[in-house]
Amino acid sequence: MMDSILDTEQMYAADRAAIARGISAYSLIDRAGVAAAEQIHVRWPTGKILVLCGPGNNGGDGYRLASQLHCWGRAVRVMEYAPQRARSAEAQAHREQCLVALEPLDETAFEAADIVVDALLGMGLQRPLSAALQTVLQSLQASSASICAIDVPTGIDGNGRCWAEAPLQAALTITFFRKKLAHVLAPSRFLCGEIKVVDIGLCEEDVTPPSYLYENQPALWQSAIPWPQPLQHKYQRGAALVYGGSEMTGAARLSALACARAGAGATTIACASDVWAIYAQSMQSVMVKRWHSLSQAAALSHSSTYQAVLIGPGLAPEPSTQELVMRSLLQTQVSSWVVDAGALTAFASQPESLFEGIHTSAAQVILTPHEGEFARLFPDLALHSNQKNKVERARQAAARSGAIVLLKGSDTVVASPDGRAAVQTQSSPYLASAGSGDVLAGMMTGLLAQGMSPWLAANMAVWMHSQAGLILGAGLIAEDLVQSIPTIWQQIGRMN
Numbered sequence: 001m002m003d004s005i006l007d008t009e010q011m012y013a014a015d016r017a018a019i020a021r022g023i024s025a026y027s028l029i030d031r032a033g034v035a036a037a038e039q040i041h042v043r044w045p046t047g048k049i050l051v052l053c054g055p056g057n058n059g060g061d062g063y064r065l066a067s068q069l070h071c072w073g074r075a076v077r078v079m080e081y082a083p084q085r086a087r088s089a090e091a092q093a094h095r096e097q098c099l100v101a102l103e104p105l106d107e108t109a110f111e112a113a114d115i116v117v118d119a120l121l122g123m124g125l126q127r128p129l130s131a132a133l134q135t136v137l138q139s140l141q142a143s144s145a146s147i148c149a150i151d152v153p154t155g156i157d158g159n160g161r162c163w164a165e166a167p168l169q170a171a172l173t174i175t176f177f178r179k180k181l182a183h184v185l186a187p188s189r190f191l192c193g194e195i196k197v198v199d200i201g202l203c204e205e206d207v208t209p210p211s212y213l214y215e216n217q218p219a220l221w222q223s224a225i226p227w228p229q230p231l232q233h234k235y236q237r238g239a240a241l242v243y244g245g246s247e248m249t250g251a252a253r254l255s256a257l258a259c260a261r262a263g264a265g266a267t268t269i270a271c272a273s274d275v276w277a278i279y280a281q282s283m284q285s286v287m288v289k290r291w292h293s294l295s296q297a298a299a300l301s302h303s304s305t306y307q308a309v310l311i312g313p314g315l316a317p318e319p320s321t322q323e324l325v326m327r328s329l330l331q332t333q334v335s336s337w338v339v340d341a342g343a344l345t346a347f348a349s350q351p352e353s354l355f356e357g358i359h360t361s362a363a364q365v366i367l368t369p370h371e372g373e374f375a376r377l378f379p380d381l382a383l384h385s386n387q388k389n390k391v392e393r394a395r396q397a398a399a400r401s402g403a404i405v406l407l408k409g410s411d412t413v414v415a416s417p418d419g420r421a422a423v424q425t426q427s428s429p430y431l432a433s434a435g436s437g438d439v440l441a442g443m444m445t446g447l448l449a450q451g452m453s454p455w456l457a458a459n460m461a462v463w464m465h466s467q468a469g470l471i472l473g474a475g476l477i478a479e480d481l482v483q484s485i486p487t488i489w490q491q492i493g494r495m496n
């Protein structure tokens with residue numbers, strides 16, 4: 001079973017479940033403090049340590065880890081923020097037992113420390129930081145000390161919401177039991193630096209109901225990889241259809257090549273007859289089929305010739321695209337569909353009709369919007385009009401549309417209507433390049449054509465795409481992503 005990712009509420013609930021089965025709240029802080037001290041000692045074996053303790057249980061962890069580091073002979077100072085504030089009994093107990101002298105917070109001391117441990121505020125943050133605390137964070141950031149955050153860098157809560165003008169940027173973040181949303185979603189993930197998850201005695205059974213949110217890692221889809229079988233011919237490996245546009249013909253070509261390299265045995269581009277020559281001249285392994293009318297185009301996906309269809313890359317966001325999507329999808333016999341780009345924007349004025357089509361269709365659909373396309377289909381769930389986090393927004397969109405929603409970005413989220421969701425946490429900003437999304441959609445279609453379930457194909461494609469971005473790095477263009485797919489397959493092959 002994969003480790004799940006928790007939101008703040010789920011973490012507090014897991015805490016309560018662990019306490020109910022006999023681990024005391026005092027010992028949770030005890031374990032957290034000792035485990036964090038170990039990590040700090042290993043990462044920075046020498047140097048003067050300053051621990052900043054806040055008024056909550058995050059501060060409780062700070063007192064405990066300071067004592068532990070002191071026992072190991074480290075030079076440690078402890079400074080308190082809001083010491084007079086009422087705290088939990090267990091945080092108070094750890095404060096009283098602290099083996100290091102408690103000093104008032106003094107910003108001039110930051111520069112003298114080699115390592116500053118931020119145990120000011122943790123995931124329980126609920127309101128904007130006071131101006132005084134923001135100033136403390138600013139002087140800490142300006143100092144030359146290495147910053148180690150306990151649970152989360154002060155200024156962001158467990159769900160990744162930012163409550164500070166300038167939250168702290170840590171070099172290392174030590175968190176407990178499981179990663180929280182703040183550790184996987186952008187931009188908070190980038191404030192954490194390296195992230196270490198340590199054990200404090202909680203177990204997956206303490207998370208009830210289960211979170212169903214995971215990091216997108218090979219363990220999620222590895223056992224379902226469609227390796228070709230010795231006796232298969234190309235159509236048994238899987239056939240895919242990619243609808244090509246009439247103006248931006250490059251998009252569908254990139255998608256089709258990525259689809260073929262992802263392993264579809266036969267990939268076909270379908271396009272209007274007047275642009276057939278453009279496609280036919282430039283494609284070799286990919287077949288090109290021409291249609292003369294919209295009904296002919298739609299009919300191509302009414303038979304079971306193909307196992308997967310991709311519609312959208314390079315298609316104009318206009319009524320004819322909307323009509324093509326509806327007419328092809330409603331009567332399709334192809335089980336898996338990817339709807340992307342122009343085919344998403346075509347429904348901007350009436351997203352409900354797309355969702356109705358998806359609910360009515362026999363196909364399983366993956367929608368692959370970036371935030372802009374997402375805002376057109378789900379305006380109330382858009383980034384700046386909804387306070388909810390990206391996982392929640394994608395989950396609601398999936399439930400509403402009946403499709404798997406793959407919401408792109410530096411923290412791509414895949415959410416299924418059944419509630420499962422996954423976040424891609426390792427990626428490359430060089431993927432922000434024209435045509436990169438077309439390659440992603442194509443790879444997904446290739447995996448679907450080979451019979452992978454939409455949930456797994458979506459996640460595997462996102463992972464492969466990110467991996468290609470990480471390997472290629474600076475200078476990559478979408479064509480390179482296509483070229484690198486065999487290397488990614490070799491990498492996956494070596495994992496097995």
Ligand SMILES: NC(=O)C1=CN([C@@H]2O[C@H](COP(=O)(O)OP(=O)(O)OC[C@H]3O[C@@H](n4cnc5c(N)ncnc54)[C@H](O)[C@@H]3O)[C@@H](O)[C@H]2O)[C@@H](O)CC1
Pocket residue numbers: 011012014015028029032054055056057058059060061120121122123124125126127128129130133150151152163176177200
């Ligand atoms: N299983 C767990 O979740 C465990 C959590 N532990 C620690 O406990 C922390 C959570 O503890 P708490 O719930 O006490 O929360 P925090 O320590 O994060 O802080 C909450 C406290 O700060 C106050 N506060 C909230 N927003 C504020 C603001 N903007 N300015 C000033 N004060 C503010 C609150 O009134 C409360 O007193 C975690 O981050 C973690 O470090 C560990 O002790 C052990 C186990």
Ligand SMILES: Nc1ncnc2c1ncn2[C@@H]1O[C@H](COP(=O)(O)OP(=O)(O)O)[C@@H](O)[C@H]1O
Pocket residue numbers: 341370408409410411412427428429430431432433434435436437438439440465
């Ligand atoms: N800053 C970033 N870091 C990592 N990946 C990114 C970043 N920005 C975009 N991407 C990825 O690059 C791809 C871009 O897709 P899309 O926006 O559809 O572009 P296009 O339409 O030009 O192909 C998506 O897979 C997205 O997740």
Ligand SMILES: [K+]
Pocket residue numbers: 058118119120121122149150151152153154
């Ligand atoms: K903290």
